[in-house]
């Protein structure tokens with residue numbers, strides 16, 4: 001399998017990249033780690049006339065903490081940057097742990113957070129935990145900059161609200177919050193290098209044994225990463241118990257609409273949602289790390 005011919009651009013700044021995309025038009029594609037784009041190009045599924053690499057854009061690298069905004073993850077942060085980030089270890093360990101469950105070491109060294117989100121496959125591992133933690137993303141073009149809640153970013157399998165012609169995802173912000181426990185649990189068919197058959201992320205705020213707030217977000221069981229709002233409602237204001245977690249698992253399954261495919265039937269995925277929701281809630285409630 002060979003890559004088709006294309007023109008390659010390596011802008012040195014975000015401004016230059018946005019200008020290039022505007023000039024080149026719809027025939028150009030943004031390249032980050034290339035773990036999705038280059039595979040699609042080799043299979044002839046995407047045939048861009050030009051590729052604009054973001055690799056030299058230092059302003060799109062790094063994971064920092066801003067006391068006013070929260071944790072700021074630049075779009076070119078790789079999955080292994082998330083795994084190793086002291087900032088995330090201190091504030092949102094669950095995001096590091098979610099990244100650690102992805103792919104294999106080689107892909108984690110190249111694949112980026114921005115690419116994972118813009119690629120918008122329903123089974124992607126980072127959206128559920130980032131949505132559970134209320135993340136916002138920034139999209140920049142030559143003419144504008146806008147902030148979008150990640151929860152409303154995805155519109156369908158491989159579809160999202162980014163303007164495919166000239167918008168670049170620049171950063172993901174996880175806001176400061178009172179959350180007392182969060183986690184993401186993924187079920188894949190192998191221990192590493194496997195896409196999710198189903199994945200559930202939760203973020204809870206506990207006051208003693210009472211669940212003050214709960215956010216549950218699921219991957220691979222709906223055309224987009226989706227909140228299990230009925231399950232959240234079943235939990236909020238209640239004292240936690242195993243029976244309550246069971247009820248929440250049932251409610252989460254009612255919010256899912258999984259497909260049957262080579263990795264699992266829809267019935268199997270619904271069962272996974274019940275089990276993973278219970279497990280994720282139990283872990284977030286009892287282990288109490290965010």
Ligand SMILES: Cc1cc2nc3c(=O)[nH]c(=O)nc-3n(C[C@H](O)[C@H](O)[C@H](O)COP(=O)(O)OP(=O)(O)OC[C@H]3O[C@@H](n4cnc5c(N)ncnc54)[C@H](O)[C@@H]3O)c2cc1C
Nearest residue numbers: 030032033034035036037103111112114115116124125169
């Ligand atoms: C073997 C293998 C295993 C994998 N396992 C997993 C897994 O377990 N879990 C999982 O979630 N994913 C997995 N993936 C998918 C992939 O690695 C991730 O989605 C990765 O994060 C994509 O990032 P990238 O930087 O390589 O994106 P690229 O391939 O560079 O780009 C992907 C798409 O996003 C666009 N894009 C990239 N960055 C930006 C930006 N900043 N602004 C605007 N557009 C942008 C590109 O134009 C392209 O359309 C796997 C892939 C492979 C090949």
